[in-house]
Amino acid sequence: MIGGLLVKLAFIACGVSVLAYVRHHLRGTPLSLSVGRLGYITTLAAVILTAATLLYLILTHQFQYTYVWSYSSRDLPTPLLVSTFYAGQEGSFLLWALYTAVIGLILLRHAARHGYEAQVMSIFGGIELVLLLMLLVKNPFLYVWESYPGDVRAGFLPADGRGLNPLLQNYWMVIHPQVLFSGFAAMGVPYAYAIAAMLKRDYDSWFKAATPWLVFGTFVLGTGIMMGGVWAYETLGWGGYWGWDPVENSSLVPWLVGVAAIHTTLSQRKRGAFVRTNLALGILCFILVVYSTFLTRSGVLGDTSVHSFVDPGMWVYGLLVGVLILATGLPAFLFARRWKEFPRRPARHHYLSREFALFLGAATLVIIAVLVIIGTSSPLITGIFFGNKSAVDISYYVQTVMPLGVAIGLLTGIGQLLWWTKSNKRSLLEALVPPGVGGLLTIAVAIALGAMEPLTLVLLGAAMFGLVANVQVGWRIAKTNLRLAGGAIAHIGIGVMLLGFVVSSEYDREQTVALPLGKSVEALGFRMTYQGYHEFEKERYAFDVRVERENSAVVLKPVMFFSKYNDGVMRHPDIANLILRDLYIAPMSLDQANATGQPAMQTRDGSTGEAKVDVLVVEASIKPLINLVWSGVIILLLGFLLTIIRRAPEGALMQTGPEDQGEGEETPMPYEKTSSPPNQPVSKRRRTPPVRAAR
Amino acid sequence: MNTKTIVGAIIILVFIIFGAYSFLDTNVEYTDIAGAMAKGKKVQLKGTWNRERATAFNPTTGQFSFYLVDDNGKECQVILEGAAPNNFELATSVVAKGRFTKEGYFHANELLTKCPSKYEATGTEVMKPQS
Numbered sequence: 001m002i003g004g005l006l007v008k009l010a011f012i013a014c015g016v017s018v019l020a021y022v023r024h025h026l027r028g029t030p031l032s033l034s035v036g037r038l039g040y041i042t043t044l045a046a047v048i049l050t051a052a053t054l055l056y057l058i059l060t061h062q063f064q065y066t067y068v069w070s071y072s073s074r075d076l077p078t079p080l081l082v083s084t085f086y087a088g089q090e091g092s093f094l095l096w097a098l099y100t101a102v103i104g105l106i107l108l109r110h111a112a113r114h115g116y117e118a119q120v121m122s123i124f125g126g127i128e129l130v131l132l133l134m135l136l137v138k139n140p141f142l143y144v145w146e147s148y149p150g151d152v153r154a155g156f157l158p159a160d161g162r163g164l165n166p167l168l169q170n171y172w173m174v175i176h177p178q179v180l181f182s183g184f185a186a187m188g189v190p191y192a193y194a195i196a197a198m199l200k201r202d203y204d205s206w207f208k209a210a211t212p213w214l215v216f217g218t219f220v221l222g223t224g225i226m227m228g229g230v231w232a233y234e235t236l237g238w239g240g241y242w243g244w245d246p247v248e249n250s251s252l253v254p255w256l257v258g259v260a261a262i263h264t265t266l267s268q269r270k271r272g273a274f275v276r277t278n279l280a281l282g283i284l285c286f287i288l289v290v291y292s293t294f295l296t297r298s299g300v301l302g303d304t305s306v307h308s309f310v311d312p313g314m315w316v317y318g319l320l321v322g323v324l325i326l327a328t329g330l331p332a333f334l335f336a337r338r339w340k341e342f343p344r345r346p347a348r349h350h351y352l353s354r355e356f357a358l359f360l361g362a363a364t365l366v367i368i369a370v371l372v373i374i375g376t377s378s379p380l381i382t383g384i385f386f387g388n389k390s391a392v393d394i395s396y397y398v399q400t401v402m403p404l405g406v407a408i409g410l411l412t413g414i415g416q417l418l419w420w421t422k423s424n425k426r427s428l429l430e431a432l433v434p435p436g437v438g439g440l441l442t443i444a445v446a447i448a449l450g451a452m453e454p455l456t457l458v459l460l461g462a463a464m465f466g467l468v469a470n471v472q473v474g475w476r477i478a479k480t481n482l483r484l485a486g487g488a489i490a491h492i493g494i495g496v497m498l499l500g501f502v503v504s505s506e507y508d509r510e511q512t513v514a515l516p517l518g519k520s521v522e523a524l525g526f527r528m529t530y531q532g533y534h535e536f537e538k539e540r541y542a543f544d545v546r547v548e549r550e551n552s553a554v555v556l557k558p559v560m561f562f563s564k565y566n567d568g569v570m571r572h573p574d575i576a577n578l579i580l581r582d583l584y585i586a587p588m589s590l591d592q593a594n595a596t597g598q599p600a601m602q603t604r605d606g607s608t609g610e611a612k613v614d615v616l617v618v619e620a621s622i623k624p625l626i627n628l629v630w631s632g633v634i635i636l637l638l639g640f641l642l643t644i645i646r647r648a649p650e651g652a653l654m655q656t657g658p659e660d661q662g663e664g665e666e667t668p669m670p671y672e673k674t675s676s677p678p679n680q681p682v683s684k685r686r687r688t689p690p691v692r693a694a695r
Numbered sequence: 696m697n698t699k700t701i702v703g704a705i706i707i708l709v710f711i712i713f714g715a716y717s718f719l720d721t722n723v724e725y726t727d728i729a730g731a732m733a734k735g736k737k738v739q740l741k742g743t744w745n746r747e748r749a750t751a752f753n754p755t756t757g758q759f760s761f762y763l764v765d766d767n768g769k770e771c772q773v774i775l776e777g778a779a780p781n782n783f784e785l786a787t788s789v790v791a792k793g794r795f796t797k798e799g800y801f802h803a804n805e806l807l808t809k810c811p812s813k814y815e816a817t818g819t820e821v822m823k824p825q826s
Contacts, residue, residue: 370714390723392723396721512756617778619757619777
């Protein structure tokens, strides 16, 4: 009861706050600014209390509430019990609303310092308002008798809840959605700033205030995506870390566009170019978050995805469509209105300039994002044009993204070696020697190891090229000032990650192995022995498989159990991490063989005939160099973190106009010895922003 | 028009064509048994599994076999590369991705299951005494 009232209170307060801020923007009355602030603080307090109420209901097992009954049960350990908060649609919207509200408080102060409060908070408050509207429609505080009138009598208290889906009963469930939703919430900030910039007709400084948020949002979203990948790999038993599933894609696409925006805003910071591009990308990041939410939660993907939510009903569908139109329509309208007054600075970029390389890199990222979003939207597109919903095969993503991966690898290298305006061909060629040699050597080694596929080889070479170039650049920068090395480090991460992607997916070997109890079987260069199973938790079984190779041995314990919740068998893999490769054992079934040792065809009704020996069937696979994927992602995220540390102070204070028009570069080029190339200003090692100097 | 614009336009055009081709090429159509037989290429076959007939897993080949009944009531054998997915027993309908072979069975590489009430429950379930 109280929860529902709090949601209503938050919604009203938020509506008042947005209206007051809009009024302040239009009229400039000081009173409306105070009302706006007060309204926002009230919203935040009400949202925090709403979340606290739901958490309290979950922790005290108030199963008369449908949401609590639907996702939790008495036997869950506390961390998982807490995670049932966001196991369903309603709770995950509440989590998103909570993070948006909290970020909004920090944003309020930040925007006020930049003189952007009324505009930014109108938009950001609008986002919160929509999330609260979702909660009014999808109320997590309904009683069971309200949800199922007729079936359940009023006042009925179920003894226990339905429980949490065993697929979600994992420590990743405790942290992954939290990270992902804070990333979604943070992505709303650049969106709010970009629209505010158009409202205020300030096209040259907004992105400096927005950049730390953009980098933060991208960093958090990237962390969330990686966690999802690890979860899929080590627990869900997908056999890989990435399945191009709609839910995964929907967080990848805003991330890609966010990364593209980081690159183009860098160009505006240096040279004042890409005004329109930056506004568009800043807005697009969040629109894509909204669109992804629409795809995965509105039921439009229908039968074509196993992982998206089921049809949530007409109300939610209509609301999501409305939100999508509003979120796109408002900035699109402003963009069109302001089109003529956007400052145009003819891009003077030369082919051999960093500016052009940055542009190409950002364009490549956007193209990848577009290809992925089109693939993910396939059921929607085919449904409209062919009248029959169908999804694209995973091969669509592989064959379209792989050639672009080559471009990414090469551009991360070349871009870092180029000057902002124009590079000297000779010195550039000299600088290209080590990465070029590195790339070619990698291709040669791969061929020597038996790799044949041309595209794979090119991708390997390109990844190594980018890696070597960035190690070269990063080393130079880090020696003088580690804080400036974020970009180089992030690009090293990309190179390492690309190598990991290619090797682990192109050269993995897979074999279905039947392991009779106690009998050793040779497979994939290992000797495997099934030693029997044991119950490690109530009604959950681990199957001990001893894996030997030369002198070392390890016992892997893949898990299978029957889940009453899903009315099906749950399977979890186990992995031996051997540094250079992983041995991945995914259990398939426990069958029985007859006396002749010939495996019998087991029927589902259990009539196995004359069963004699247990046979554990597993899918064993070798994933070479998969550690490169994980370490690459971690290096990439470290690079992001350094960039946040570097940009945060700049974002805290405003500067006007493109800051260093014509400035060469604050980081020395690897081929820069003592003198700068002709026509280049001497590089400045330390830059002091004018405002800070004046303080 | 400078050369950069032309080069850019050509690159974008190439990607549009390449993307559209890949999209149509990899888009696997939903169909029934008759349609899948007629097409002969990779399709998504939709239906329910026949609980009357035995399902079997062959550990030596790693293949799982069951009988699928489509919306028109036609039946065929489906042989899947790999074990049955986690929710197979519960599935109200299944979608098999693959193609028909000359031997007359449907050879699937992937099996998707559509489960009833994956996230939603019913009122009668609330009243059910919990064990």
